[in-house]
Amino acid sequence: MSHQTGIHANEELKKYFAKSRNANVRVIKVSIKNEELTLDGHHSVKSNWENDYDKFVLPLIEDDQPCYILYRFDSKVDKNYEWLFISWSPDTAPIRQKMLYASTKATLKQEFGSAQIKEDLHGTVKSEITLEGYHKHNKNAIAPAPLTSREEELQELKKSEVHTDYSVDSKxxxxxxxxxxxxxxxxxxxxxxxxxxxxxxxxxxxxxxxxxxxxxxxxxxxxxxxxxxxxxxxxxxxxxxxxxxxxxxxxxxxxxxxxxxxxxxxxxxxxxxxxxxxxxxxxxxxxxxxxxxxxxxxxxxxxxxxxxxxxHPTKSHHLPKFAKPKGPPNRGPRRMTKPQQS
Missing domain, CATH: 3.40.20.10 (Severin)
Structure with a gap:
């Protein structure tokens, strides 16, 4: 089973998405509140995308609280703006919050419109989602094969993985x-x-x-x-x-x-x-x-x-005998063969 959470965008967020994809909107912050994807902040375009980036993205980030950031580039494909999808999941956030956001990411991308999302950026510390961090990510990245929704969820969960052994006393x-x-x-x-x-x-x-x-x-x-x-x-x-x-x-x-x-x-x-x-x-x-x-x-x-x-499940000791399959219908009379003489 895919770890989809059943959380979807509320009506306010759906309406904002509908009018903002090609409008004068630079950045959108989305959070999970009351088991809904909720609009939690936004800014309009002020300059080019690089000049706006750190001024608009970083103030939306909270140290201990995951969120999603949709950031608009200046480039277009088929008359639609391209967007950067940022998953902010700080190491200091509660594990259940990180899991919830990782498992809802694919749903949000679908609600917004996956075709308009040009790139993904995942961050656990602020330096990873600054403009400099974004450029480093691009410089080191090798174009991966497209992922399914399930593969994206597993990738997100794995990024916040801590250990692979078990302990009675440690989380x-x-x-x-x-x-x-x-x-x-x-x-x-x-x-x-x-x-x-x-x-x-x-x-x-x-x-x-x-x-x-x-x-x-x-x-x-x-x-x-x-x-x-x-x-x-x-x-x-x-x-x-x-x-x-x-x-x-x-x-x-x-x-x-x-x-x-x-x-x-x-x-x-x-x-x-x-x-x-x-x-x-x-x-x-x-x-x-x-x-x-x-x-x-x-x-x-x-x-x-x-x-x-x-x-103690019941075991059957009476196994059916092997039944020889019937031959094809209308195959004609059985042919007799003579034994070879030595």
Missing amino acids: QQTLGGVAFPLTKSAKNAIEELLNGQHNYVQFKIDMDNEEIDVSSTDTVSIEKLPSKVPEDSARYHLFNFDHSHEGERLVSTVFIYSMPGYNCPIRERMLYSSCKNPLIQTISNIGLDIVKKIEIDSGAELAGNFLYDEI
Whole structure:
């Protein structure tokens, strides 16, 4: 699945785009606010594009807040002005913000009109998006093959990548997702699960502190497990499933990722999806052996023998015999051949 966020331009921005593409507009700033692409600043043409560049672009940039900048060149193609698309994603911005802007970039380009965008410029520090930084980018760049929307999103995410290893205590962005650190209480809850002090742990993402915290711990029966899954928010769950299989008593640890569809805000859906794999790896590093990983939309899916069937799927021992395919119709009588004489 492409990591499109579902965020689109609001009506004000659409109307401004419609009248500004070939008007006396030099620069447009777009930000994501209230899960919409929103007009956040603009300037008219004052001089040629190089003289206007630093005077107009740099004041629109905030140190800790990503944004998009559309900057108009003086050149035209087919009577339409050419534009520079700047993605500003500072290193100091929250990871969830950087992910959101990286995944919405392709949508904004489509809303504005990809045909009018001549070049892309990505910056994590201000020096990269100054006029001097733009010229350096052009000097070092080799014309790449056109990218698909999905390739653009992956490229943007990779540019803000920090590390590719996992850690319990450090916050990292990885190729497999975003690794938020576990709080002390979350780590304690996992260790208590290992020691048998309870058989169920629920985790939530602390959006403000960018941590994964414990939401609740309990000792529950398999029949009560569905009631532990929230209907309006995403969660991660660990459950020690105590059961018998072929006469042997087993305790299997199951990781459950619950996401109640579109009842959750876009950012929550995106962040929980991205944090899932690093969290599983972190839990495994602590020493918990996860037997099965499951994704569900609601607690109702856990009813009945669902977990048992997931862990011990039925194997068919009666494989069908090979059936020789029929020959072509109307092929005539079978021809007899004489054995060769020695």
